[in-house]
Amino acid sequence: MTETSTEFSFTExxxxxxxxxxxxxxxxxxxxxxGLKLCAYSSGAKSFLVYRRILGxxxxxxxxxxxxVTVEKARKEAAKMNGQIAEGKNPAEERRQHRLEGGLxxxxxxxxxxxxxxxxxxxxxxxxxxxxxxxLSGWATRRLSSINRHDVVxxxxxxxxxxxxxxxxxxxxxISTMFNKATEWGWQGxxxxxxxxxxxEKERERxxxxxxxxxxxxxxxxxxxxxxxxxxxLDLLTGARRSNILALRWDQIDFHTMTWTIPADEAKxxxxxxxxxxxxxxxxxxxxxxTAVSEWVFPGAVSGEHVQTFRxxxxxxxxxxxxxxxxxxxxxxxxxSWMTKAGVAMPIVKAALGHSDIATTAIYTxxxxxxxxxxxxIVAQRMLEAGSEKGxxx
Numbered sequence: 001m002t003e004t005s006t007e008f009s010f011t012e013x014x015x016x017x018x019x020x021x022x023x024x025x026x027x028x029x030x031x032x033x034x035g036l037k038l039c040a041y042s043s044g045a046k047s048f049l050v051y052r053r054i055l056g057x058x059x060x061x062x063x064x065x066x067x068x069v070t071v072e073k074a075r076k077e078a079a080k081m082n083g084q085i086a087e088g089k090n091p092a093e094e095r096r097q098h099r100l101e102g103g104l105x106x107x108x109x110x111x112x113x114x115x116x117x118x119x120x121x122x123x124x125x126x127x128x129x130x131x132x133x134x135x136l137s138g139w140a141t142r143r144l145s146s147i148n149r150h151d152v153v154x155x156x157x158x159x160x161x162x163x164x165x166x167x168x169x170x171x172x173x174x175i176s177t178m179f180n181k182a183t184e185w186g187w188q189g190x191x192x193x194x195x196x197x198x199x200x201e202k203e204r205e206r207x208x209x210x211x212x213x214x215x216x217x218x219x220x221x222x223x224x225x226x227x228x229x230x231x232x233x234l235d236l237l238t239g240a241r242r243s244n245i246l247a248l249r250w251d252q253i254d255f256h257t258m259t260w261t262i263p264a265d266e267a268k269x270x271x272x273x274x275x276x277x278x279x280x281x282x283x284x285x286x287x288x289x290x291t292a293v294s295e296w297v298f299p300g301a302v303s304g305e306h307v308q309t310f311r312x313x314x315x316x317x318x319x320x321x322x323x324x325x326x327x328x329x330x331x332x333x334x335x336x337s338w339m340t341k342a343g344v345a346m347p348i349v350k351a352a353l354g355h356s357d358i359a360t361t362a363i364y365t366x367x368x369x370x371x372x373x374x375x376x377x378i379v380a381q382r383m384l385e386a387g388s389e390k391g392x393x394x
Contacts, residue, residue, distance in 0.1 A: 007031050010038065010071045020044050027051075036078040038066070048074035050081050050091075059092040104147070104178075105140035108132050110185070111178045121266070123243050128174060135159055135171035144182060149192045156196060165199035172198060208334040212323050213386045219321035227298055228313040230284050232331065237281040237380050239335035242328050244273075247306055248297040250289065258282055258373075276373040278380045338379045 008014060010030040018028070021042050030036040035052040048063040063069055063077050081091045116125045135155075139147065152175065159168035176193035183191065208216055223229050234245055244262050252261050262273040277285065288297060296306040314328060 010036070010075070012071055015046065015066060015071060018046070030075070030078075033075045033078045034082060036074060038074075048078075050078050052082070052085055054085055054090050054092065059090065061092045103141045103143060104136065104175075107144060107178055107182055108136070108140075111181050114185075115177075115181050127170075131167075131170050131174050135163070135167065136175060144179070144187060145189050147192050149195060152192045152196050156199075160199055166201060169198045169201065172196060206325060206327070206330045206333070207337040208326070208331065210386060212321070212326075213334075213383060215321040216317075216323060217384070217386075219317045219323075222320060223313055223317055225310075225313050227307065228310045228317075230288060231298060231307075231310055232314075232317075233284055234281055235328070235331045236334060236383065237278055237376075238275050239332050239376075240275055241332060246298060246308065249295050250292060250297060251295070253277075253285055253289075253297075255282070255286065255289075276376055278373070278377045280380055280384060334383075335376070335379065338383055339375055 006026075007029040009032050010028075015038060018038075018040050021040060023042050025039055025041045028038045028040065030038070035050045037049050037051050038046060039049060040046050046066040048066060048069055050061045050063065052059060061081060063074050066074075069077075084091050112125065112128065116128055120128075139155075152172070156168050156172050159171055172193060176191060176196075179187075179189075179191040179193060182189075220229055220232055231245060234240070234248075235242065238245070238260065240260075240262075244266060247266060248260070252263070253259075254261065258277045260275040260277055262275070264271045285297065293299075298307040299305075300307045310328075318324070318326060
């Protein structure tokens with residue numbers, strides 16, 4: 001990219017007639033006003049800015065595009081900034097503060113673009129966007145300096161009453177992180193979330209009981225949507241996280257070793273996860289693979305994307321089964337519960353649900369007699385038999 005500089009006394013005629021650079025951009029300096037520059041782009045656009053060293057650091061402050069801003073207006077604005085600099089002020093910093101002070105919505109957009117998207121998984125970014133939309137968008141136009149600790153305490157308590165303590169804590173964590181990032185980006189206010197305590201969260205112990213399993217599997221068998229039936233059974237039989245099953249690709253499945261490998265960049269623990277595929281799970285995948293036309297095991301309606309949610313068929317199935325208070329995440333937890341009831345040692349249960357890295361446990365490279373695979377096969381058979389036998393008697 002070319003970037004050169006030349007000096008002349010700016011006039012409307014000379015600025016208007018400047019040649020468009022073939023590539024990149026060219027900077028021109030005004031000989032009459034210190035720091036005033038004109039940038040000409042290869043696109044044909046031109047803009048005025050002030051370039052000065054402030055407290056030893058180079059700063060560029062955008063004035064406006066030409067011809068919306070005339071030479072005369074650009075000189076007046078540059079002279080004003082020079083006066084501020086002479087008084088020890090930094091107009092570039094003041095503009096940064098003003099941008100951050102544009103409202104919580106403005107900060108959230110910067111948070112998503114500068115922090116969330118570069119550093120978080122797409123699913124986490126989507127969760128941040130959903131939590132902001134549901135719980136914080138009412139403050140979209142509020143300036144950051146207008147939000148105080150009392151406001152946050154009231155918001156937190158109100159969300160807990162209306163949506164529950166988990167939703168309230170997620171909203172508190174999001175807004176606190178946003179304010180921390182604002183500070184990193186130059187905002188000079190205090191984080192109003194400091195000192196606001198999260199509600200104590202008790203770990204859920206919900207899972208499918210022996211009484212519920214037959215009704216659950218019967219309602220699942222009655223579901224017309226094949227993708228949903230396969231998804232739920234894979235969740236039940238592998239103990240994998242919902243997000244990993246939704247994003248499951250065929251290149252992660254090794255039919256020969258009967259293993260599903262989730263790459264480190266998609267795994268919660270930031271390392272490869274190796275999941276044994278028990279017989280019924282393998283049959284589901286083999287059947288789907290025969291007619292597969294996508295890289296995804298569960299392709300979405302939009303080409304190139306996987307299914308994002310099965311919320312509606314899930315709610316429909318629970319109503320048919322007469323089961324309340326069960327979340328999709330609890331299906332994964334059910335595998336561990338049934339393994340425990342079957343007398344499987346706790347380290348094996350943890351390994352089955354945690355899916356530790358192969359270098360750590362060295363259990364997933366063994367054949368069918370590996371401890372985890374054997375335990376999962378036994379429990380899978382018991383769960384499915386409970387559904388068929390008891391379901392037939394109900």
